[in-house]
Amino acid sequence: MSNIKIHSLADVQTDLIGEGTTIWQFSVVLKQAKIGANCNINALTLIENDVVIGDNVTVKSGVQIWDGLRIENNVFIGPNVTFTNDFTPRSKQRPSEFLKTTVRNYASIGANATIVGGISIGEYALIGAGSVVTRDIPAHALVYGNPAKHCGWVCECGSKLEDFSCSSCNLEYEIINNTIIKKDT
Template identity: 40%
Template sequence: MHATAVVEDGARIGTGTRVWHHAHVRAGATVGSDCVLGKNVFIDAGAVVGDRCKIQNNVSVYNGVTLGSDVFVGPGTAFTNDLRPRASASEWTVTPTAVRDGASIGANATIVCGNVLGRFSMVAAGAVVTRDVDAHQLVAGNPARPVGWVCACGEVVSRDPARPADLRCPEHRAASSGEGAVT
């Protein structure tokens, strides 16, 4: 933990997790093992972060957001948690958002609450996600639209709108057939 980080009593942080400058983890937050929380990261009470996640600088993970394991969140990503926010409201309705294992979110993307980002999905930098993203799907734009499919390693395997039968990149196909090793 960096000396300037604030980790409130009651926050659960797994072993090997590194917390950088000016990060804040609230009581009631759960952060898994071997994660990296970058500078100015905020993890709210009720938020859940899986193991081996990397959350880059200036990201707030609010109550209602659940990140699976091995999730990458690019710098400046914005998560929301209320579909009808009002400053005058004494209460709000938290709308859950789930980011499944292995998903990657590019810098400055906005993830509107109530959506699910599937396993190994990839959200392009600056995208605004307003609907669910399928497993291995690549989305981009505002609002985010499907633009392809990616391997678990992040390599684009198809730009076709239809989901390909094989979601492995050539390198992973070769490795699984014994023709080569994956590095």
């Protein structure tokens, strides 16, 4: 017995949906899209064919997830986030291949952010609301602005780090080879 919930006013054409996922009204999901378990796809969303969404993902209202997007597990996508997948769009002209964009595990993207195609957003990264992201974002990075600039680091719990320490959960981090990692304690 399936515990997938699809609102009667949603147009869901795919069968590739994991257990415990909910898709709300006025959402459109195309036939080849893959959506993991325990996801919450809010109202007024569009998910195209060449899309893979992992487990425990939240997609808030007003988001379109275009061909070429890969969203890993435990990702939060805020309301009205805009993704792109073509650097040179033209009416009635389809590119031979769409740009590939990856949002890594546990990343969070704030409301109304714009994510330019062909980039990767690292694990646990936090994109501020309204940001325009034009390049790869490293793991645990806090970025915001237009264009988005690196403004600090965030903990696994989502809190901003001060001197590579989290005052919320007491985890500590260090940078080794330009990568932020959790210290062994």
